[in-house]
Amino acid sequence: MTGGNCTQATEFSLVGFTEDPATQVILLLLFLLTYLVTILGNLGMITLIRASPLLHSPMYYFLGNLAFVNLCTSTIITPRILVGVLWRKKGMAYAGCMAQVFTFGLFAITECFLLATMAYDRYVAICHPLLYPLVMSPERCSRLVTGSYLLGLTNGVAQTIGMSSLFFCSSSSIDLFFCDISLLISLSTSDTTLSLILLRTSSSLLGVPSMLVVLVSYLAIISTILSISSTEGKRKAFSTCASHLTTVSTFYGALIFMYLIPRSDTSRGGDKWAALLYTVVTPMTNPLVYSLRNQEVKEAWRRLRKIK
Template identity: 75%
Template structure:
C-alpha cells in the first residue's frame, strides 16, 4: 500500500558543509580555485603529452586518459557543488541525480582500472624490461584503456538501473554534496535487496579486482627493486613508479575509508574524505606527475623554451 501511495520523487536535497554565510563564501572560493586548477592541470597534461614526441609511450598514454577521466569526473560533481554554496535551496532534480550517479560510477570505476593498468605497465617495465616494448604495444595499450572504459560503463549503467528501480517515500535528504548510490539505497522505502546485491557485486568484481592488480603488481615491483644491487639502480627504478604510488594511495585510501566505514553517509569526516577523492585528487594528479617526473618537466621545458 505504501508503494502504491508513493508520490514520484522529483527532487532531492543535498546536505551542504555548513549553513554559515561567511563559511560558504570561503568554501566556494576555495573549491572554485581547486576546480580551475583541475581544468588547467588536466587539459595541460593532455596537451603536453600529445605535443611531446618523447612522451608518446604506454605510461603517458595511460596518464593522458587518466587526466581526461579526472576532468570528466570532477566536472560531473564540482560545478553543482559550487552552485549550492551560493544557493539557499540545495536541491537536485531526480534526473540530475541519476546523471550524477551515472557519471560518478562510470568515471570512478574507469579510474580504478586505469590505475591498475598503469601499475601493470610499471610492473612490465621494471620486472620484464626486455619484452616490455613487445608486450606493451600501441594496440595492446589501446585494448587495455578501452577495457577500462567498458568496465566503467558497465558499472555506471548497473548503478543507474539500480537507482531507477528504487522508490523514495520518506526523507529525501542526501547527506553528501553529490548523488551517490549508497546513500540513495539507504533513503529508499522500497525493497533494496536487489540494489544492494548489485552494489556489492560491482564493488567485489570491479573494485577489488582492480585493487588486486595494483597490489600484486607492486608486490612484484618492490621485490624486483630490492634485488637490484646498485643504489643508483634502485633509486631510478623507484622514481619511475613513485608518482603512481602516491596517486593510488590517495585515491584508494580515501575511497576505502568512505565505502568500508559503517554509516558513512552521515559522518562529517566521510564527507571530507569524499571531497578528497572526488574534487581534490583530480587536481593533485597532474601536479604529482609533473613535479615528480623528470620526463614531464623536460618536455614542458622544451615546449616553453624560446625558439
Template identity: 80%
Template sequence: MAGSNCSQATEFILAGFPEAPAAQVAQFLLFLLTYLVTILGNLGMIALIRVSPLLHSPMYYFLGNLAFVNLCTSTIITPRMLAGVLLGKKGITYAGCMAQVFTFDLFEMVECVLLVVMAYDRYVAVCHPLLYPLVMSPERCSRLVTGSYLLGLINGVGQTISMSSLFFCGSSAIDLFFCDISLLISLSTSNTTLSLNIMRTSSLLGVSSILVVLVSYMVIISTVLSTSSAGGKRQALSTCASHLTTVSTFYGSLIFMYLIPRSETSRGGDRWAAVLYTVVTPMLNPLIYGLRNQVVKEAWRRLRKRRSVARYTGGVGDSLGFL
C-alpha cells in the same frame, strides 16, 4: 509495493553544505580555486602528452586518459556543488540525480581499471624490460583503455538501472553534496536487494583492483631491490613513485568513503572523505606527475625551449630540431 502507496520523489535535497554564510563563502572560494587548478592541470597534462614526442609511450598514453577521467569526475561534481554553496540551491531533480549516478559511477570504475593498467605497465617495464615493446604494443594499450571505458559503462548503466527501480517516499535529504549510491539506497522505501548486490559487485571489483595493484608493486619492489645498480634502482623507483602516490590518494579516500562502516565514522569525516575523493584527488594527479616525474619535467622544459626559440627566430625553431 511501495510505489502503490506513495508518489515517487521528484527532487532530492543535497544537505552537505554549510549553513553559516562565512563558511559558505570560504568553501566556495576554496572549491572554485581547486576546480580551476583541476581544469588547468588536467587539460595541460593532456596537451603536453599530445604535443611532446618524449611522452609518446604507453605510460603517458594511460596518464592522458587518467587526466581526462579526472577532468570529467571533477566536472560532474564540483560545478553543482559550487552552485549549492554560493546560491544555496540544495535541490537536485530526480533525473539530475540519476544522471549524476550514471556518469560518476562510469568514470569511477574507469579510474579504478586505469590504475590497474598503469600498475601492470610499470610491472612489465621494470620486471620484463626486454619484452615491454612487445607486451605493451599500441594495439594492446588501445584495447586496455577501451576495456576500461566499457567496464565503466557497464558499471554506470547497472547502477543507474538499479537506482531507477527504487522508490523514495520518505525523506529525500542526502547528507552529502552529490548523489551517493549508498545514501540513496538507505533512503529508499522499496526492496533494495538488486541495488545492494550491484553495489557490492562494484565494491568487489574495486577491492580486487587494489589487490592487483599491491601485488604488482610487491613484485616491482622485489625486482628493484635485487638490482645491483644503484642508478637502476633510482630510475625504476622514480618511474613508479608518481603512480604510487596517485594510487594511495585515490584508494585511501575510496576505502574511507565506502569500505569503512558508517557507524565507525562521523558525518564530518564522511563529507571530507568525499571532498578528498571527488574534488581534491582529480586536482592532485597532474600536480603529482608534474612535480615528481622527471620525464614530464623534461618534456615541459623542452616545450618551453622550443617556444622560446620559435619566438626569437620567427618560428624556425622547429627546423633546427628542437622538440
C-alpha cells in the same frame, strides 16, 4: 516496502556543508581554486602528451586517459558544489541525480582500471624491460584502455538501473554534496536488494581486483628496486613509487570506506571527507604527482616552450 503514503521524489536536497556564511565563503574559494587547478593540470597534461612526440609511449597514453577521466569526474561534481555554496541552491532534480549516478559510476570504475593498467605497465617496464615492447604493444594498450571504459560504462548502466528501480519520498534529503549511490540506497523507502547486490558486486568484482593488480604490481616493482646497487637510484625510484602509491592509496582507500565497509546510517560522519578525497582531491593531485617527479614530462615542456 513501497512508497506508502509519500509521493515519489522529483528533487533531492543536497545538504552538503555548513550554513555559516563566513565558512561558506572560505569553502567557495577553496573549491573554486581546486577546480581551476584540476582543470589546468589535467588539460595541460592531455595537451602536452598529444603535442610532444617525446611522450608518445604507452605510459603517457594511459596517463592522458587518466587525466581525461579526472577532468570528467571533477566536472560532474565540483561545479554543482560551487552552485550550492554560491547560490545556496540545494535542490537537484531526480533526472540530474540519476545522471550523476551514471556518470560517476562510469568514471569511478574506469579510473580503477586505468590505475591498474598503469601499475601493470610500470611493472613490465621495470621488472621485464626486454619484453616491454612486445607486452605493451600499441594494439594491446588500446584494448586495455577501451576495456577500462567499457567496464566503467557497464557499471554506470548497472548502477543507474538499480537506482531507477527505487522509490524515494518527496522530502528526501542527502547529507552530501552529490548524489552518492550508497546514501541513495539508505534513503529509499522501497526494497533495495537489487541495488545493494549491484553495488556490492561492482565493488567486489571490479574495484577490488583492480586494486589487487595495483598492489601486486608495486610490490614486484619495489622488490626489483631493492636489487638496484646504486643508492641514489634506489632513492629516486622509492621516492617516485611512494608518491604514486600515496595518490592510489588515497583513491582506493576512500572508495573502500564508502562502499565496502558496512556501517549504520548513524555512523556516516566520515562520508563527506572520504567523498572529497576521491571526487575533488585526487583529480587535482594526480597530474601533479605524475608530472612533477617525471623528467620526461619536464623535458617535453621545456622543448615546447623553446618552439614557441
